[in-house]
Amino acid sequence: MSLDPGFIWTAFLSLFKALPNTLYITIVSVLVGFIIGTAVALIRIYRIPVLYSLASAYVLFIRGTPMLMHLLLIYFGLPILIDGLASALGLGFNSTVIPLIGFAYISFSITAGAYMSEVVRAGILAVNRGQMEAAYSIGMTTPQALRRIVLPQALAVCLPNLSNNLIGMLHGSTLAFTVSVVEINAQAQIVAATNWKFLEAYLAAAMLFWGMTILIEQATAWLERRINKYNRGGVA
Amino acid sequence: MGRKFDIHYLLDFLPKLLSYLHITLFIVAASILLGLVVGFIIALPRLYKIPVLQRASQVYVSFFRGTPILIQLFLIYYGLPELLKLVHIDVSRANVLVFVILAYALHSGAFISEAIRAAVNGVDRGQVEAAYAIGMSGYQAFTRIVLPQALAISIPILANLVIGNLKDTSLAFTLGAMEMTGKSQTLASATQHFIETYIALSLIYFVISTVLERTFHHLERRLLRHEKQVAEPVVRYGKRRLWKRTLITRLEKGG
Numbered sequence: 001m002s003l004d005p006g007f008i009w010t011a012f013l014s015l016f017k018a019l020p021n022t023l024y025i026t027i028v029s030v031l032v033g034f035i036i037g038t039a040v041a042l043i044r045i046y047r048i049p050v051l052y053s054l055a056s057a058y059v060l061f062i063r064g065t066p067m068l069m070h071l072l073l074i075y076f077g078l079p080i081l082i083d084g085l086a087s088a089l090g091l092g093f094n095s096t097v098i099p100l101i102g103f104a105y106i107s108f109s110i111t112a113g114a115y116m117s118e119v120v121r122a123g124i125l126a127v128n129r130g131q132m133e134a135a136y137s138i139g140m141t142t143p144q145a146l147r148r149i150v151l152p153q154a155l156a157v158c159l160p161n162l163s164n165n166l167i168g169m170l171h172g173s174t175l176a177f178t179v180s181v182v183e184i185n186a187q188a189q190i191v192a193a194t195n196w197k198f199l200e201a202y203l204a205a206a207m208l209f210w211g212m213t214i215l216i217e218q219a220t221a222w223l224e225r226r227i228n229k230y231n232r233g234g235v236a
Numbered sequence: 237m238g239r240k241f242d243i244h245y246l247l248d249f250l251p252k253l254l255s256y257l258h259i260t261l262f263i264v265a266a267s268i269l270l271g272l273v274v275g276f277i278i279a280l281p282r283l284y285k286i287p288v289l290q291r292a293s294q295v296y297v298s299f300f301r302g303t304p305i306l307i308q309l310f311l312i313y314y315g316l317p318e319l320l321k322l323v324h325i326d327v328s329r330a331n332v333l334v335f336v337i338l339a340y341a342l343h344s345g346a347f348i349s350e351a352i353r354a355a356v357n358g359v360d361r362g363q364v365e366a367a368y369a370i371g372m373s374g375y376q377a378f379t380r381i382v383l384p385q386a387l388a389i390s391i392p393i394l395a396n397l398v399i400g401n402l403k404d405t406s407l408a409f410t411l412g413a414m415e416m417t418g419k420s421q422t423l424a425s426a427t428q429h430f431i432e433t434y435i436a437l438s439l440i441y442f443v444i445s446t447v448l449e450r451t452f453h454h455l456e457r458r459l460l461r462h463e464k465q466v467a468e469p470v471v472r473y474g475k476r477r478l479w480k481r482t483l484i485t486r487l488e489k490g491g
Contacts, residue, residue, distance in 0.1 A: 066403035076430035171304035213302035
């Protein structure tokens, strides 16, 4: 077995079949994670009584355990929970209705939510509190001030971290192969095993991920310049 | 799918998994130590702007930060033997842990080099100038003045990297390495009690990462104790805080 450069290209083309799954997992987990993260961040900033402890425990646990564990816990735990509930309440469905990729969506969203909450929290706290006071002084309510004044500015602040998280989730989506979702990594394993050309297949997968990562980095750099246009200091 | 949830299995599996803890920790320690060496070598050309090497180290960092660790594991596992075959070294009998540690070391090396770069750039330029002023050589100034300060600055980033590395080791089972996750896979499929196994495993990971976090926090405070503590005002939003503040200003005004 020696390196077959031609096969890298063949493998590369076949990996494109699995690209949508990788992108779906990444996009769903980042979007849902962002919503969870914003909610958790607000709960922790405003110290809402019971929810505060729950949210803190959630963030602590998720950040303290590997992403693989979340996926496996959801994959094996959720069906037990759903089937238990369904039989207890006499509902006519069971966990087999959940598609495999659904487990990846759920668990990666939970993972992303914890990491995103820290990003959003840092972003909100970085916005000058004078902005909030100014909003209050013209008679805005707290939700209004948050939505119209603070959150847009916080978004601009946490953009670099968000992009890091997006890349992290893109790389994390490779774990979905453990629950038999055919994303790029799983496709690379399939191509590799059927042709007995492992190195070439993984080189192709690495190239694909590298390319996507660089794309995301470039896009964020561009977006950052655009969003921070208003953010110049001085008198000019 | 597994059988009914049974807490006894959880208690039974905890010690069984803990007996593989040292392998996980060994992977983390070895790869971080090796990664520090790699990271240092990678960071130097970019810090001193050495022409060709600077470009090479940029590509290295970009590649290892731009691809998933899982792919890197497989690349090293299948690629390294091929590479060594060219110089007639046979590694087909080598322990799988060697590949695992090497992959994690090269991966963390890329991140560590970025941490070192940021930290060295974070040291005030005047420190180097002061070192030159009292007649130190470039090497002396770097090892005696800049490096200790840079180390202290980079502790929080290094802490994150070590904890991230610990969590990443859960992927080593894909190459068949028998560490905690690998053991949990065999335990789970042998007893068909998946959820209990993974809860036990999560608990172990959670405790270790919490301990690591505390340790690094302590270390950071120790290394930075020479820095003057600047009390940062708590900046929070919310009516309660605002109300408290107005109350305090009112009290100060004597109202």
